[in-house]
Amino acid sequence: xxxxxxxxxxxxxxxxxxxxxxxxxxxxxxxxxxxxxxxxxxxxxxxxxxxxxxxxxxxxxxxxxxxxxxxxxxxxxxxxxxxxxxxxxxxxxxxxxxxxxxxxxxxxxxxxxxxxxxxxxxxxxxxxxxxxxxxxxxxxxxxxxxxxxxxxxxxxxxxxxxxxxxxxxxxxxxxxxxxxxxxxxxxxxxxxxxxxxxxxxxxxxxxxxxxxxxxxxxxxxxxxxxxxxxxxxxxxxxxxxxxxxxxxxxxxxxxxxxxxxxxxxxxxxxxxxxxxxxxxxxxxxxxxxxxxxxxxxxxxxxxxxxxxxxxxxxxxxxxxxxxxxxxxxxxxxxxxxxxxxxxxxxxxxxxxxxxxxxxxxxxxxxxxxxxxxxxxxxxxxxxxxxxxxxx
Amino acid sequence: xxxxxxxxxxxxxxxxxxxxxxxxxxxxxxxxxxxxxxxxxxxxxxxxxxxxxxxxxxxxxxxxxxxxxxxxxxxxxxxxxxxxxxxxxxxxxxxxxxxxxxxxxxxxxxxxxxxxxxxxxxxxxxxxxxxxxxxxxxxxxxxxxxxxxxxxxxxxxxxxxxxxxxxxxxxxxxxxxxxxxxxxxxxxxxxxxxxxxxxxxxxxxxxxxxxxxxxxxxxxxxxxxxxxxxxxxxxxxxxxxxxxxxxxxxxxxxxxxxxxxxxxxxxxxxxxxxxxxxxxxxxxxxxxxxxxxxxxxxxxxxxxxxxxxxxxxxxxxxxxxxxxxxxxxxxxxxxxxxxxxxxxxxxxxxxxxxxxxxxxxxxxxxxxxxxxxxxxxxxxxxxxxxxxxxx
Numbered sequence: 001x002x003x004x005x006x007x008x009x010x011x012x013x014x015x016x017x018x019x020x021x022x023x024x025x026x027x028x029x030x031x032x033x034x035x036x037x038x039x040x041x042x043x044x045x046x047x048x049x050x051x052x053x054x055x056x057x058x059x060x061x062x063x064x065x066x067x068x069x070x071x072x073x074x075x076x077x078x079x080x081x082x083x084x085x086x087x088x089x090x091x092x093x094x095x096x097x098x099x100x101x102x103x104x105x106x107x108x109x110x111x112x113x114x115x116x117x118x119x120x121x122x123x124x125x126x127x128x129x130x131x132x133x134x135x136x137x138x139x140x141x142x143x144x145x146x147x148x149x150x151x152x153x154x155x156x157x158x159x160x161x162x163x164x165x166x167x168x169x170x171x172x173x174x175x176x177x178x179x180x181x182x183x184x185x186x187x188x189x190x191x192x193x194x195x196x197x198x199x200x201x202x203x204x205x206x207x208x209x210x211x212x213x214x215x216x217x218x219x220x221x222x223x224x225x226x227x228x229x230x231x232x233x234x235x236x237x238x239x240x241x242x243x244x245x246x247x248x249x250x251x252x253x254x255x256x257x258x259x260x261x262x263x264x265x266x267x268x269x270x271x272x273x274x275x276x277x278x279x280x281x282x283x284x285x286x287x288x289x290x291x292x293x294x295x296x297x298x299x300x301x302x303x304x305x306x307x308x309x310x311x312x313x314x315x316x317x318x319x320x321x322x323x324x325x326x327x328x329x330x331x332x333x334x335x336x337x338x339x340x341x342x343x344x345x346x347x348x349x350x351x352x353x354x355x356x357x358x359x360x361x362x363x364x365x366x367x368x369x370x371x372x373x374x375x376x377x378x379x380x381x382x383x384x385x386x387x388x389x390x391x
Numbered sequence: 392x393x394x395x396x397x398x399x400x401x402x403x404x405x406x407x408x409x410x411x412x413x414x415x416x417x418x419x420x421x422x423x424x425x426x427x428x429x430x431x432x433x434x435x436x437x438x439x440x441x442x443x444x445x446x447x448x449x450x451x452x453x454x455x456x457x458x459x460x461x462x463x464x465x466x467x468x469x470x471x472x473x474x475x476x477x478x479x480x481x482x483x484x485x486x487x488x489x490x491x492x493x494x495x496x497x498x499x500x501x502x503x504x505x506x507x508x509x510x511x512x513x514x515x516x517x518x519x520x521x522x523x524x525x526x527x528x529x530x531x532x533x534x535x536x537x538x539x540x541x542x543x544x545x546x547x548x549x550x551x552x553x554x555x556x557x558x559x560x561x562x563x564x565x566x567x568x569x570x571x572x573x574x575x576x577x578x579x580x581x582x583x584x585x586x587x588x589x590x591x592x593x594x595x596x597x598x599x600x601x602x603x604x605x606x607x608x609x610x611x612x613x614x615x616x617x618x619x620x621x622x623x624x625x626x627x628x629x630x631x632x633x634x635x636x637x638x639x640x641x642x643x644x645x646x647x648x649x650x651x652x653x654x655x656x657x658x659x660x661x662x663x664x665x666x667x668x669x670x671x672x673x674x675x676x677x678x679x680x681x682x683x684x685x686x687x688x689x690x691x692x693x694x695x696x697x698x699x700x701x702x703x704x705x706x707x708x709x710x711x712x713x714x715x716x717x718x719x720x721x722x723x724x725x726x727x728x729x730x731x732x733x734x735x736x737x738x739x740x741x742x743x744x745x746x747x748x749x750x751x752x753x754x755x756x757x758x759x760x761x762x763x764x765x766x767x768x769x770x771x772x773x774x775x776x777x778x779x780x781x782x
Contacts, residue, residue, distance in 0.1 A: 051478045065473040074472075081465075082456040082641040087442045110501050110646070110667035117665050121512060145662030250473040253670030255501070271536030274508050276501035278669050279644030
């Protein structure tokens with residue numbers, strides 16, 4: 001039983017580090033290809049291998065997973081899997097430095113989903129939610145679970161958020177509004193709110209209304225009219241910016257997100273959070289924040305594949321809503337649910353229906369291989385449908 | 392960029408599995424010793440290595456970490472680090488089967504701490520908390536954060552919970568009580584509530600008062616007068632049993648716990664939880680539940696070391712409160728804070744003060760090596776104190 005102190009996990013980590021060393025530090029694409037080549041060495045995990053075989057374009061995930069730097073950081077932190085919060089990797093301080101705010105402005109959470117939950121618990125116990133419809137529906141589900149009232153403001157004809165109507169709805173219900181929600185870019189449409197529009201919102205509503213600006217898809221935007229709303233936090237405006245490591249950093253399964261907000265809002269929100277971030281992703285998060293090269297690569301390959309796929313769809317006569325995210329919506333010109341079912345039969349998982357957009361299919365941008373499988377299935381399904389329609 | 396579908400992470404996992412294979416499946420003690428021997432291969436992680444050098448007896452953690460089976464399950468699940476909840480490992484169903492309840496009676500959480508948070512959010516928004524003092528103070532902190540009132544019932548002279556007084560406090564405040572809390576065994580004392588006492592409580596209070604029974608230390612109990620309260624959940628009594636994988640399974644840093652409760656309570660609690668369990672520990676949890684051999688080993692070595700250490704302390708004239716957990720409290724017969732500081736200087740982290748027990752030191756049971764370091768430091772500190780007292 002006698003063991004050197006603090007050493008038992010470290011030995012173990014040595015083995016892992018060795019294995020990772022074998023994968024090496026070659027350029028990313030090559031490294032990923034090599035991993036793919038040695039896939040045959042892996043034993044089966046169980047029935048979930050069936051799931052692995054699908055093209056997974058349903059949940060706006062990053063199909064590449066965490067980068068090597070992030071994976072290594074998490075592996076090294078495996079030695080803390082039996083320890084509560086310490087040592088803590090300095091993630092809060094790193095985020096504060098990265099965004100030019102103080103640590104008191106940062107609230108960590110187990111995914112930005114938890115930030116949305118915390119906002120509901122903090123601001124909607126006796127308050128109304130105002131937001132676009134459709135937008136990220138998990139927020140609305142949670143608000144409904146807490147029996148909060150919701151004012152849903154329909155999108156414009158071009159699927160952008162109706163900024164004047166959001167301002168009007170907030171002003172008309174001012175005494176009751178607990179929270180105004182802006183998802184930017186919006187999920188499920190992929191459309192952004194410009195920096196001028198964010199300014200309009202903040203100038204157009206009473207200053208004490210908390211505004212939750214969900215920037216989960218921030219890193220995929222490539223449009224000069226857009227800007228992050230973090231500067232408003234620095235100004236002390238009642239703005240909560242939600243961010244996640246799930247998308248650009250490929251850590252959805254590891255659960256890490258955060259809010260940036262003025263001190264008074266963080267203090268109100270903190271009691272409603274769990275602070276339950278696992279030891280691995282505390283380290284993975286720091287590594288991800290620094291790995292700007294991987295972020296740039298994921299952004300580029302995602303935008304390239306999104307552009308390529310939407311062009312191919314347009315050539316077939318199917319228009320997509322212009323997107324600034326790692327997903328897009330294509331207009332099928334027919335009810336979406338039967339098409340979703342057909343895709344599943346062909347091994348391709350695509351987004352669920354997002355009413356009232358009942359003829360638009362949301363497609364997450366997967367790998368090149370997954371997008372090829374998507375296009376093959378799309379053509380099959382639409383050709384069969386066209387043939388049936390003729391009969 | 393072209394990659395086989397679903398393969399990129401699998402190749403990687405193959406490498407890890409290989410590394411783990413090298414560690415092998417020898418009996419546990421040997422395997423741990425081998426890991427300790429190869430510790431020299433590990434590179435530095437950063438300033439947190441200073442923390443590694445401490446004997447860590449402050450947080451009631453499991454010093455051995457997750458077992459090999461659990462570690463391997465988590466490594467294999469690393470391929471899901473970029474995926475939301477799917478595939479989900481069937482953890483809820485496994486827990487239901489294990490405890491003889493239905494899946495609808497299981498609420499997963501990111502540690503049992505989140506279960507405590509959820510109970511506060513669910514039951515204490517307009518309700519009073521009744522519980523022993525001292526008990527697990529994170530619950531009281533959270534309740535205070537939500538501005539809930541708390542009725543604290545002092546422990547008896549033998550440090551057991553005062554069951555008649557808890558019943559009286561609940562009955563006297565019946566209309567206001569949102570939750571009655573029983574930590575069993577209690578933290579920080581380690582003393583248990585017998586099965587007869589639990590029955591007294593449930594028979595002694597109005598049936599609609601939710602009772603949270605925190606069984607975080609359940610697996611370390613070796614006393615025939617004790618029993619889990621899970622059967623009350625099956626009966627449909629308004630009992631919430633909280634459990635964790637942090638202690639017996641060594642997964643504190645991975646954040647996994649759960650509640651077992653009747654359907655009506657789970658439904659009330661669910662909206663206040665995040666459901667934010669990371670992909671790795673969903674698999675680690677299933678493996679841990681099945682690894683009863685490791686649980687038995689951890690229980691045995693912990694009880695043996697607790698017994699050995701408290702006997703050595705008694706031989707020096709320092710009595711401990713009888714404990715049924717992976718920690719104990721020793722009566723220093725002097726204020727505890729200066730002694731805690733002395734321990735830290737000697738590289739041993741021990742528990743913080745738990746007022747009003749201001750002369751009792753809480754010591755978590757670490758490895759044999761850590762307990763030896765604790766005893767050496769204890770003798771030094773107490774000898775120096777005795778010498779100073781004489782002068």
